[in-house]
Amino acid sequence: MPHNTVAVVGAAETTKLGVVPDMSQIQLHADAALNAMAECGLKPKDIDGIATAVETPVQLAHYLGLTPTWVDGTSVGGCSFMIHVRHAAAAIEAGLAKTILITHGESGRSRVGNPPRSVHPASLNGQFEQPFGPMGPPSLFTIPVLRYMKTYGVTEEQIAQVAVVQREWASKNPRATFRNLITTEDVLNSRMIAWPFRLLMCCLVTDGGGALILTSAERARDFPTRPVYILGTGESVETPMVSQMEDFTSSRAFRVAGPTAFKEAGITHKDVDHLMIYDAFAHLPIYGLEDLGFLPRGEAASFIAGRNTAPGGKLPMNTNGGGLSYMHSGMYGMYALQESVRQMRGVAPAQVPRAKISVCHGVGGMFAASGTIIFSNQAP
């Protein structure tokens, strides 16, 4: 089902990103939604579909004054928003809604109106992982990586290079949280979190939000914004327990979502001008590049260390600075989507010249879920 009949016509982040203690989580959703509605000239009565994660679509519909004919509350972690885009595109094609709003807001740092996350002791995670001392993603998402490193001979220095390269992109972005350039030594000397992972290999924890508005490509022509078309989409899930991944060197959810999107878009890897791979931790772009088929297994770390994804490289990746340097509220997928849309509109702070196709790949949980969206700025 090729989706180039649907376009993004509204895309905005919260006015402020980073530390925003004067807004609760739901207001961060609303702030981004109001910015997106304003840039494309829509009012609440014009929106007939709503999708969001963690907060429910009921809360958002009420808060924003919407009367939807279509709702989606898929909440599978940080890639929920990629999956919302996929579901929204299908819904618009099927005629279930005409104008769909997707919102994200998260008071990840200030934790205003953000209920604490907890693992129920009777859940499988609560019974078979939590008793062994993990404390959130830094101690869980990182567990497969030693197996990857041993299998392919990848070094801590190469993993550190992911953070170094992304900081170069962040240095070009006035909205990025961290903009000062760093060296491999800086990363390897930063505080130990969960060996082999150090602080600068882990994402930020910040406040913010983002929103997207989708409609049919035909209607998109009447909007004041430059349409960004949806060429292909994919989604999958694997397991809520990182210890139960089929393969510690590769994500099954990535290997389903990515190729599904490429097949739907009818493009090859050579057609890709710009790439976003959700980087909650420094190993994720390595797994993503391989599982999406950009590189053979075991070659992504040296590809990144070889500056192929850096400014001036042949495959610009995570050009906003990523979750490692731009911002990461907890569910980063929305910010990756926003950067892909900016690149396709030609308005990114670190714009890739003449970029026509952008691949945006997300992860949810600890390799639990995945969503991939392929965008184009070329009219169908």
Next chain:
Amino acid sequence: MSEPGRALPQPTPETQHFWDGTQAGELRLQRCDACAKVYFPPRPFCPACASRTVSVFKASGKARLYSYVIHHRPVPGFTPPYAIAVVELEEGPRMMTNIVECPQTPEALQLDMPVEVVFAPQNDTITLPLFRPAKG
């Protein structure tokens, strides 16, 4: 590694046999009677073929260290740095655990080293399966 304060499991009807097993000094897995798949975590049907005819059996307790991190942040019940590990059981399934009776260092914790289960009572009803370097 059995200080009070660590998160403890709350067994469900589907997992009770596993936690009864650790109390009795047995690591219990399940095998599908229809397709012979050995699987973990516990559930009363086979995730490979959906058969409800499955058997509980006592595993060997032998495993190899599959992957881990050495956590450096404080967590109730733990003294950092400590390894959060995944072991691959001789029977195939993998499980999260801690490695005990061993320095918590990259030098001492070599991937693929043989390990064996030990049972660490936490209270009157819960005993956790931990692993230590195999003693031959």
